[in-house]
Amino acid sequence: MYSKIIKNGTIIDGTGRPAFKADIAIEQERIVQIGNLQKANAEEIYDASGKYVVPGFVDIQNHSDVYWTIFDNPSLDSLVAQGITTAIIGNCGASLAPLLSRDALLSIQKWHNLEGVNFNWLTFEEYLNELSKRNFGVNIGSLVGYSTLRRGLVKDEVRSLKPEEMVVLIHALEQSLKAGAFGLSSGLSYAHEAAIASDELFTLSETLKKHKAMLAVHLRSEANELLESISEALNLSEKTGVNLKISHLKVRNKENWHLFDDALHMFENAFQKGMNVHFDVYPYDFVWQVLYTYFPK
Numbered sequence: 001m002y003s004k005i006i007k008n009g010t011i012i013d014g015t016g017r018p019a020f021k022a023d024i025a026i027e028q029e030r031i032v033q034i035g036n037l038q039k040a041n042a043e044e045i046y047d048a049s050g051k052y053v054v055p056g057f058v059d060i061q062n063h064s065d066v067y068w069t070i071f072d073n074p075s076l077d078s079l080v081a082q083g084i085t086t087a088i089i090g091n092c093g094a095s096l097a098p099l100l101s102r103d104a105l106l107s108i109q110k111w112h113n114l115e116g117v118n119f120n121w122l123t124f125e126e127y128l129n130e131l132s133k134r135n136f137g138v139n140i141g142s143l144v145g146y147s148t149l150r151r152g153l154v155k156d157e158v159r160s161l162k163p164e165e166m167v168v169l170i171h172a173l174e175q176s177l178k179a180g181a182f183g184l185s186s187g188l189s190y191a192h193e194a195a196i197a198s199d200e201l202f203t204l205s206e207t208l209k210k211h212k213a214m215l216a217v218h219l220r221s222e223a224n225e226l227l228e229s230i231s232e233a234l235n236l237s238e239k240t241g242v243n244l245k246i247s248h249l250k251v252r253n254k255e256n257w258h259l260f261d262d263a264l265h266m267f268e269n270a271f272q273k274g275m276n277v278h279f280d281v282y283p284y285d286f287v288w289q290v291l292y293t294y295f296p297k
């Protein structure tokens with residue numbers, strides 16, 4: 001007698017093998033048997049006929065933090081309903097920690113109204129402690145937002161960092177990685193990161209590589225300069241060996257659609273060189289972006 005049996009489903013197990021029909025037996029919290037269990041008994045039996053049975057999805061491009069959803073609606077049931085069991089937040093250059101000054105949180109204001117927002121952490125470690133007290137509907141992991149780090153230091157100024165500022169920033173990044181951050185995200189098309197020079201990104205990539213952490217890049221251009229932007233990101237990975245992920249890969253505006261084949265070839269080449277390069281895509285066919293990103297620079 002098992003705790004649960006899921007019968008008659010088509011299993012996609014995530015290893016890359018083709019889908020197959022089988023039953024699954026669960027004892028306590030663990031899968032203990034996969035095969036023909038038509039005659040077996042369980043406390044609860046689910047009929048998954050005509051359905052797929054899959055491991056929980058990991059949403060690696062999630063914004064539930066900067067929309068404040070993790071606090072307003074910690075059950076995160078819209079994610080659970082999609083089969084997501086783990087969400088990686090802190091994307092596109094914005095995270096909720098570390099806060100080098102109160103200006104750091106301005107990095108999230110394009111998603112959430114900061115009026116009345118209450119927080120009681122500064123460092124990444126304090127942030128994770130706060131999150132661990134909550135009862136979220138899914139597992140949560142976070143990147144460090146580069147804009148969050150930067151704006152905590154230079155506030156609203158759009159300029160290159162001075163060497164001594166870079167030292168402070170790298171220190172804050174390393175402390176965050178040691179506390180449990182998965183890596184760094186950058187939102188290069190947003191105004192406060194548009195002025196960032198490649199050598200700044202290069203230094204960050206080297207730091208991330210040293211800590212076996214990943215770099216997630218929201219490209220500088222997702223329109224007519226898509227290929228140049230991909231090339232900039234791939235270059236960082238090729239030169240430093242950092243594990244790279246391009247966020248929400250797409251090409252904006254119909255006249256640029258023809259660039260997509262070349263974009264995929266660039267990734268194909270990178271894979272063949274053995275580079276640790278990945279991308280994610282939206283599972284829907286529309287785009288949301290702040291209005292100014294549609295204007296000339």
Ligand SMILES: [Zn+2]
Nearest residue numbers: 092187218247
């Ligand atoms: Zn983005």
